[in-house]
Amino acid sequence: MTRPGALVSIVMGSQSDWATMKKAADILTHLGVEHDVRIVSAHRTPDRLVDFAKNAKDEGFKVIIAGAGGAAHLPGMVASMTVLPVLGVPVQSKALSGQDSLLSIVQMPAGVPVGTLAIGEAGATNAGLLAAKILATSDPALAERVQAYRVAQTDSVAERPVEA
Ligand SMILES: Nc1c(C(=O)O)ncn1[C@@H]1O[C@H](COP(=O)(O)O)[C@@H](O)[C@H]1O
Numbered sequence: 001m002t003r004p005g006a007l008v009s010i011v012m013g014s015q016s017d018w019a020t021m022k023k024a025a026d027i028l029t030h031l032g033v034e035h036d037v038r039i040v041s042a043h044r045t046p047d048r049l050v051d052f053a054k055n056a057k058d059e060g061f062k063v064i065i066a067g068a069g070g071a072a073h074l075p076g077m078v079a080s081m082t083v084l085p086v087l088g089v090p091v092q093s094k095a096l097s098g099q100d101s102l103l104s105i106v107q108m109p110a111g112v113p114v115g116t117l118a119i120g121e122a123g124a125t126n127a128g129l130l131a132a133k134i135l136a137t138s139d140p141a142l143a144e145r146v147q148a149y150r151v152a153q154t155d156s157v158a159e160r161p162v163e164a
Pocket residue numbers: 012013014015016017040041042043044067068069070071072073074075091
């Protein structure tokens with residue numbers, strides 16, 4: 001079930017990715033961007049993956065954020081079946097600290113782009129922010145909220161004392 005009005009779709013390979021991917025949802029909520037979250041796995045739910053990727057545009061999404069760990073094929077497989085921009089988040093794996101996730105997502109063949117973010121929570125936050133910035137190119141009110149976020153961040157760093 002799509003969340004009505006959602007412009008950003010967040011998909012992840014497993015429920016265990018949520019602690020990381022929640023950061024993308026949090027920033028979208030902060031910026032007032034409607035989003036939908038669901039678990040889709042290229043490996044474990046291949047039929048659901050195909051159904052999701054092929055119908056994502058018709059469901060009304062404008063941007064997809066796909067997070068997965070380990071052999072992270074989800075972002076690339078989604079990108080192969082949609083015209084929507086796909087942002088990939090490498091979830092930090094236990095065995096290889098997310099190096100495996102990163103390399104699985106970043107090294108796409110020419111012609112099938114995935115915008116790959118950093119490993120882990122920072123990457124998830126930035127994926128949410130980047131999705132908002134993409135939407136803000138055609139939404140002046142959202143652009144103002146993104147600008148306010150940017151200014152608040154700058155101010156909080158500038159005001160921070162050198163010594164804690
Ligand atoms: N990389 C993928 C895909 C996929 O790429 O389709 N599906 C699940 N997974 C990943 O397996 C890891 C372990 O999953 P479990 O914690 O469920 O065992 C998760 O990080 C998930 O993203």
